[in-house]
């Protein structure tokens with residue numbers, strides 16, 4: 001616990017606010033901000049272009065970040081593509097694959113829009129929907145039952161951003177392999193909260209945010225992309241940095257992953273993300289997982305104990321995110337009151353996952369409290385006190 005008390009000092013926003021919206025974007029620790037400042041103050045320059053010393057330093061830092069990111073998920077650096085967020089990572093895959101009319105892809109009924117709308121946008125592609133049970137969990141057998149001869153890919157979120165439920169992606173990955181299907185995991189809500197080992201999960205694609213659980217800056221994310229598949233993907237963002245030669249109207253592509261990274265990258269952000277991984281490694285991801293699990297348990301129980309509140313997660317499978325409503329009140333009003341009276345930051349509404357809210361027949365969405373390792377039991381107590389008062393308004 002002492003360790004987490006010290007961690008808190010690295011997030012000055014917490015001196016004023018009770019931040020419970022890490023599922024949207026996490027806070028950024030001072031050491032990460034410092035390395036980004038160092039870039040801007042001391043070696044601000046583009047990467048992979050200039051041969052002056054500070055440009056070489058930028059390039060080296062960026063490529064070292066790629067190595068660090070790869071190590072963090074036990075992957076290879078040439079399978080890491082920098083992106084600005086999870087959404088961009090998923091779109092690279094969706095728009096890079098060559099689907100035929102009649103092909104289908106399996107997703108769940110609690111996907112974030114970022115792992116749904118890009119697929120829907122492919123017009124001719126059919127989506128098959130695996131439904132979660134009352135613990136908001138997908139039974140891998142149900143996924144298996146949905147597979148037919150036209151199924152090409154399974155795309156599943158690791159942890160739900162509305163209910164906090166974790167899916168059995170090891171088992172679903174096995175099913176994908178047995179059926180010769182591609183497998184994409186949306187790690188937006190799991191990375192930085194639990195250990196992720198690409199060699200264990202064996203996905204073909206895994207989409208990551210830098211700015212959520214990983215404690216990196218906004219505007220960062222990355223895609224894990226299996227090399228042999230990457231070679232055959234169509235490219236939608238070509239330009240500077242993506243080719244090695246042009247002859248007439250023919251061009252030669254750069255190697256993977258550089259061909260996916262057209263234009264100047266978010267250099268300071270990626271260097272910051274790599275520092276954030278050092279920061280997490282220092283605390284140890286297993287300790288974060290354990291501590292966040294205790295906090296989540298407390299969060300769920302405290303909210304559940306208040307009369308007049310409906311809680312939607314299932315305590316048997318809930319990770320760092322609890323969704324709820326105060327009966328008879330609009331979630332938007334509740335979060336606004338808590339902000340203005342108690343400096344509590346929560347998200348309310350549909351959480352970019354209308355299907356999740358449909359699954360619980362919710363008209364106005366929910367209020368969502370989500371934690372990270374910089375939160376403490378006092379934060380939860382303050383939320384409890386605020387909610388208790390509001391719940392008595394009715």
Ligand SMILES: Cc1ncc(COP(=O)(O)O)c(C=O)c1O
Pocket residue numbers: 023024084085086087088112114115157159160161186188189208209210221352
């Ligand atoms: C499960 C899930 N997938 C995808 C996203 C999109 O993430 P990003 O904002 O990094 O694109 C989110 C964001 O909340 C999410 O929770």
